[in-house]
Amino acid sequence: MKIIEVKDYNEMSKKAAEYMLNKIKSSTQLNLGLATGGTPKGVYEELIADYRLHQTSYTHVKTFNLDEYIGLKKDDSNSYFHYMNEHLFKHIDISLDQTHIPLGTNENTQAECEEYENKIINAGGIDLQILGIGANGHIGFNEPGTSFQSRTHVVDLAASTREANARFFDRLEDVPKQAITMGIQTIFQSREILLLASGKAKQQAMAELFRGEVTESFPASILNQHPHTIVIADEEALQGVKKTTNSI
Ligand code: GLP
Numbered sequence: 001m002k003i004i005e006v007k008d009y010n011e012m013s014k015k016a017a018e019y020m021l022n023k024i025k026s027s028t029q030l031n032l033g034l035a036t037g038g039t040p041k042g043v044y045e046e047l048i049a050d051y052r053l054h055q056t057s058y059t060h061v062k063t064f065n066l067d068e069y070i071g072l073k074k075d076d077s078n079s080y081f082h083y084m085n086e087h088l089f090k091h092i093d094i095s096l097d098q099t100h101i102p103l104g105t106n107e108n109t110q111a112e113c114e115e116y117e118n119k120i121i122n123a124g125g126i127d128l129q130i131l132g133i134g135a136n137g138h139i140g141f142n143e144p145g146t147s148f149q150s151r152t153h154v155v156d157l158a159a160s161t162r163e164a165n166a167r168f169f170d171r172l173e174d175v176p177k178q179a180i181t182m183g184i185q186t187i188f189q190s191r192e193i194l195l196l197a198s199g200k201a202k203q204q205a206m207a208e209l210f211r212g213e214v215t216e217s218f219p220a221s222i223l224n225q226h227p228h229t230i231v232i233a234d235e236e237a238l239q240g241v242k243k244t245t246n247s248i
Pocket of ligand 1: 035036037038039066067131132133134139140141161165
């Protein structure tokens with residue numbers, strides 16, 4: 001794992017977007033793994049700004065999102081489908097059939113999970129996965145205790161995750177109790193991973209991640225074994241992290 005320490009959220013977003021744009025411009029085919037939540041919003045704003053300025057094309061890009069809430073319709077303002085459209089897809093030249101997000105309204109959730117996993121495999125796997133991190137170390141919606149071998153699956157959301165995400169909903173009771181998420185193994189098989197973290201709320205998670213112990217009780221810790229993971233984090237998130245020789 002390498003760390004790129006940046007000043008603040010703004011710089012984190014710019015660095016991550018720059019990294020992604022280099023890949024997008026230098027490849028003829030690219031499978032991008034995308035994340036939702038507060039963390040990547042700034043990155044998407046940067047990509048949109050770049051598109052307006054330089055018309056960087058996404059016609060050769062396929063996207064695969066990490067997760068989706070179970071039970072929310074696509075047009076629900078809290079679905080990740082809606083989030084991705086609003087925050088990225090509708091602003092760039094990507095056709096919606098190149099974009100993939102698990103369907104939270106498929107009544108056969110098991111079939112949906114299998115189909116999603118197969119879509120990723122059939123596309124040739126993910127080249128570059130963007131990740132945020134939960135305060136409890138979750139990646140995607142893989143809560144502590146999830147098997148490192150897991151593939152796309154249904155999860156019961158931790159109370160702390162529902163509380164953290166309640167800020168996007170009117171009431172805590174409205175936050176779905178379940179989600180579909182790529183598994184930890186699905187994420188781990190991405191060729192490259194960019195993990196983003198900003199602010200005080202991520203301090204403990206960063207300290208735990210860089211302690212280096214690899215344990216299923218802290219899902220993101222598996223990234224310590226990933227050959228091409230870069231963490232882009234700001235000063236505040238990295239307070240309390242002992243920088244190693246791997247820092248760049
Ligand atoms: C959410 C998402 C994750 C995200 C994480 C952090 O629950 N499922 O993909 O990375 O929690 O969210 P945020 O970026 O809003 O802090």
